[in-house]
Amino acid sequence: MKTLTSFFDRMVQRYLPDAFLFAIILTIVVYVAGVLFTASGPVEMVEHWGSGFWDLLAFAMQMSLVVVTGYILASAPVIRRALGRLSMLANTPVQAIMLVTFVALVACLINYGFGLVVGALFAIHVAKRVPSVDYRLLIASAYSGMLVWHGGFSASIPLLLATPGHFLEDTIGTIAVTETLFSPFNMFIVLFLLVTLPFFNRFLMNGSDPLKNTDAALWKEDEEEEADRSQVKIQPLTPAERLENSQILSLLIGVMGLVYIVYHFSVNGFDLNINIVNFIFLFLGILFHRTPKRFLDTVMKGVKNAAGIIVQFPFYAGIMGMMVASGLSQQMSEWFISFSTEFTYPLFAFLSAGIVNFFVPSGGGQWAVQGPIMIPAAMEIGVSSAKTAMAVAWGDAWTNMIQPFWALPVLAIAGLKVRDIMGFCVMILFYSFIPIVIGLLFL
Structure with missing residues (x-):
């Protein structure tokens, strides 16, 4: 295990470019593939790219706020103390890796945005508690929680199918979450990973130099201490300074935010979407600071x-634009369908979704591309629509381990580069393939 992990770590450190360059390389690959394998010419592919370039602006703002509001909340003294107390459960590197993995998995099951931020922030606190831990593996363990997000309460595909009015309702109607999220095969996959992944990540420990790996955590600690020093009480001298240091203003707007949060959940139930997560983080941050x-x-x-x-x-929005408008994503899906049987179809739906996820890394966006192709084929072959949808969902979650798109918030909080964690994530990808395939094919 150590030898294999070290091999992938060395390969990634040497050959994997920065996340921004990875996005550029993917852009070029999709452009060339579109010109070669679709009816779109060179100019049309550029048009598809440019037309889709700004389609993720709202989502980009949401994810930016996930990072910023998560940092705001975690920097509040009361939250830092709470995370610090929880981190005291870890006294050794082994305990640190397993604890961070478990907390990240549970948090991502609740909500993927919540899990990304909480996992990374908690990992930093654990690194301070256990400075000898491999910091890179610790952050990879925090990110591994994203494996289960599409089998949890914020899963976009099964929640969409359970909502009246979704775009495939005329074909399959609505599908209750009891057939998707709470189905035996999905529960098996989630519980298997929840129980075993902390142990697997523990076995990925490769004896890296702890000083090198905890540099980012120590830097974060210095920054937080500086933030504390900057919060020393001062005597306001002007009306503007009095307003800037007014606890009453923060209390008023903070309470207003809390009232809306209570209202939201009372009206919508446990609807923990990304917007309400950001809203909670933002207004708790205002109150706690x-x-x-x-x-x-x-x-x-x-x-x-x-x-x-x-x-x-x-x-990535431009890449999605080229994939969808040129028909490349449809060709990929249809190729997998062409040699599927009733037994193997969930497996190939899963693998096709894993590949498409590299180029369309939004779960909801990927379903909009693949759903109209995969569902009719499943009905023709005789495969359950619910299982087909979950196969696509798990394929989307699975290759998140080696797609830098979702790792960006975690890496930003942790102060690392994508190549620092990707060697470990490759091993997690291989391991998680086993329970996912067992669940999709045999349960």
């Missing part, structure tokens, strides 16, 4: 962590 000045000082520090998301997400 107590004054507008302290809050804004922390915002200034947190915003720089979102730089990679702001720059890279438009490139």
